[in-house]
Amino acid sequence: MFEWVIILFLGSGLVYGLQSRRLQRRNISSPMMMVLTGMLVALPLGIWHSAPMDALSGSIHFATGFAEMTLAIILFLDAAVLDYRKESAARNIAIRLLLIGLPLTIGVTWAFIVGLDASIGLVPALILALIVSPTDAALGRPVLENKGVPEPVRQGINIESGLNDGLVLPVFTTAVLLEANLLSNGHQGWVAEALLEISIGAVIGVVSGYVIGQVVNHAVKHRTIVARFERLLGVLAALFIFLLAEELGGNGFVAAFAGGLALNISSDKVKDAIESFGEAESELLTMLTFFVFGLIVVPALYESWTWTMLLFSIASLAVLRPLCVWICMIGSPYSLGEKLYIGWFGPRGIASVIYMLIMATMIDPGAFRPLFAAGTMIVCISVVAHGITAAPASRALVSYLARKS
Numbered sequence: 001m002f003e004w005v006i007i008l009f010l011g012s013g014l015v016y017g018l019q020s021r022r023l024q025r026r027n028i029s030s031p032m033m034m035v036l037t038g039m040l041v042a043l044p045l046g047i048w049h050s051a052p053m054d055a056l057s058g059s060i061h062f063a064t065g066f067a068e069m070t071l072a073i074i075l076f077l078d079a080a081v082l083d084y085r086k087e088s089a090a091r092n093i094a095i096r097l098l099l100i101g102l103p104l105t106i107g108v109t110w111a112f113i114v115g116l117d118a119s120i121g122l123v124p125a126l127i128l129a130l131i132v133s134p135t136d137a138a139l140g141r142p143v144l145e146n147k148g149v150p151e152p153v154r155q156g157i158n159i160e161s162g163l164n165d166g167l168v169l170p171v172f173t174t175a176v177l178l179e180a181n182l183l184s185n186g187h188q189g190w191v192a193e194a195l196l197e198i199s200i201g202a203v204i205g206v207v208s209g210y211v212i213g214q215v216v217n218h219a220v221k222h223r224t225i226v227a228r229f230e231r232l233l234g235v236l237a238a239l240f241i242f243l244l245a246e247e248l249g250g251n252g253f254v255a256a257f258a259g260g261l262a263l264n265i266s267s268d269k270v271k272d273a274i275e276s277f278g279e280a281e282s283e284l285l286t287m288l289t290f291f292v293f294g295l296i297v298v299p300a301l302y303e304s305w306t307w308t309m310l311l312f313s314i315a316s317l318a319v320l321r322p323l324c325v326w327i328c329m330i331g332s333p334y335s336l337g338e339k340l341y342i343g344w345f346g347p348r349g350i351a352s353v354i355y356m357l358i359m360a361t362m363i364d365p366g367a368f369r370p371l372f373a374a375g376t377m378i379v380c381i382s383v384v385a386h387g388i389t390a391a392p393a394s395r396a397l398v399s400y401l402a403r404k405s
Contacts, residue, residue, distance in 0.1 A: 005041060009291050012037040013284075029387035030283070031290040031349065035380070038294025047299040066292065067357040069239065070285045072256040074350065075169070076238030077282055078162035079260025080209075093156025093332070093342070094163070101328035102164050105346075106133045106171075108320050116312060123179045124371055130172040131356060131375045132316055134165040136349030146391070148398035153338055157345055165351035166257035170198045172355055173251065180363050200250030202258045208241045209262030216267050237263065286350055290383070293353050297376055304373035313378040317385065321346040337400045341393060347386035352379050 016023060016033045023033070042048055109129040113120060120128075135157075146154075174194050216233060219225040238256050245255030322343030329339045356375050359365075365372060 005045075005295070008037070008041050009034075009288065012291070013287055016287075024391070027388045027391055029383075029390070030287050031383050032387045034287045034290035035294035035298070035383055038291040038296075039298055042295050042299045047295070067289070067354040068252070069242075070289055071165075071253055071351070071354045071358070072242035073235055073238045073285060074282060075166050075253060075257040076241065076260040076263075077234050079166060079257050080234060080237075080264050082159060082162050082261075082264060089152035090155035090159065093152055093329075093334075094159035096328045096332065097156065097160040097325065097342070098163055098167065101325050102133065102160075102167065104328060105321055105324040106130060106168075108324055109133060109316060112315060112320060113312065117308060120370065123175060123182065124368060127172070127175050127179060127359070128371050128374055130168055130175060131352050131359075131371070132348050132378050134168050134348070134351040134355075135161045135346040136351060146394040146398065149341075149394050150338070150401070153334070153342060157342060166253075168351075169253050169257065169355075170251070173198070173253075176359050176362050183363065183367075197249065197251045198254050200248060201245045201252060201254035202250075204245040204248060204250050205241055205255035205258030205260075206262045208244065208255070209237070209259035209264075210266045212237050212241075212259075213263040213266030216263075289350050289353055293376075293379070297353065297356070297372075298380065301369070301373045301376045304369050305377050306370075306373075309370075309374045309377050312374060313381050316378055317346075317348070317382060318344075335401070335404065337397055337404075341397045344393065345386065345390070348379050348382040 012033065016030055020030070106126075106129050109132065110126050113125040113128055114122065174191075177194050212233075216225075237259065241259040242252040242256045246252040322340060325343035325346070326339050329342070332339075334342075352375055356372055359368075360372070
């Protein structure tokens with residue numbers, strides 16, 4: 001049966017790829033296609049008819065193992081191929097979004113969740129806020145591809161989505177560990193242990209990334225490496241750093257993110273070598289992640305969806321994030337239309353899904369079903385809403401700016 005699941009995934013990927021230009025003109029994105037395919041494949045497997053959470057609990061090891069590798073590769077590649085030398089306007093937008101907008105969004109979302117349902121608890125509310133705050137540029141690909149949208153706006157959104165999941169991850173991990181410690185009445189030294197794990201991961205990542213970058217520079221300069229292996233460097237280095245950190249007692253995800261940044265800074269030859277392969281690799285991983293999401297996660301949690309979760313999802317996507325972005329952009333030279341555009345294109349996607357899968361291995365999923373269900377609902381809505389609106393909203397912004405000029 002597992003083989004047929006893989007065959008159906010690969011077949012759906014081929015179908016979408018062959019018709020991708022036509023489908024994208026109709027605002028059908030690959031994440032939308034993969035989630036729908038996963039949900040349809042789940043029907044004959046009987047997953048939809050299982051008791052709530054059965055599908056998730058029975059597949060958690062497969063889903064989480066895949067999710068961990070995927071997140072490590074994506075964190076590394078996002079950091080490694082990031083062009084931090086972009087024009088200052090794009091960097092300024094990204095800095096505002098990451099240093100002001102992101103913490104503000106997390107805080108406002110946390111407060112909104114507690115106000116909406118105080119029984120959820122302060123730490124679980126924070127965990128949910130952290131799950132739904134990182135953005136995913138993959139769900140709004142036309143935003144990055146429409147050259148009519150001002151370069152600083154496009155690249156600012158791109159840089160934010162590339163870095164925010166790595167910045168949120170240590171806080172998310174710490175919050176989940178805190179909740180697990182509270183539930184088990186654990187010892188008081190967990191904070192030091194968590195900080196040590198994050199610190200070890202960061203050090204291993206920085207050192208490994210820097211060394212690999214220098215080795216790559218030497219190999220390219222002396223022509224000891226062929227082109228096809230240059231393109232494989234990203235995935236090989238990501239998994240190497242991730243697994244090394246895990247074996248040495250560090251946080252592998254922090255190590256992967258830090259390693260990507262260090263590699264990027266230390267080697268001016270890596271970005272061009274791995275960027276094209278990184279884009280294709282990220283696309284495949286994104287498609288597979290959303291397929292698993294539709295196959296396993298949605299059927300396991302849809303029965304727990306409530307009207308309160310729908311209200312939270314709409315508020316998070318359409319009010320809280322746009323409001324926080326507007327606040328963080330006060331004093332910037334951008335128009336109201338551009339600020340609203342940046343605020344709307346904060347889709348929730350692959351990082352949110354993987355955070356939930358990782359969390360399921362750290363604490364009992366059944367005891368936190370509302371958190372998983374709310375996170376699942378907001379990703380489902382975001383996949384559809386941002387996928388459908390990416391191209392039309394980009395065209396509308398271009399027209400709006402043309403009328404203003």
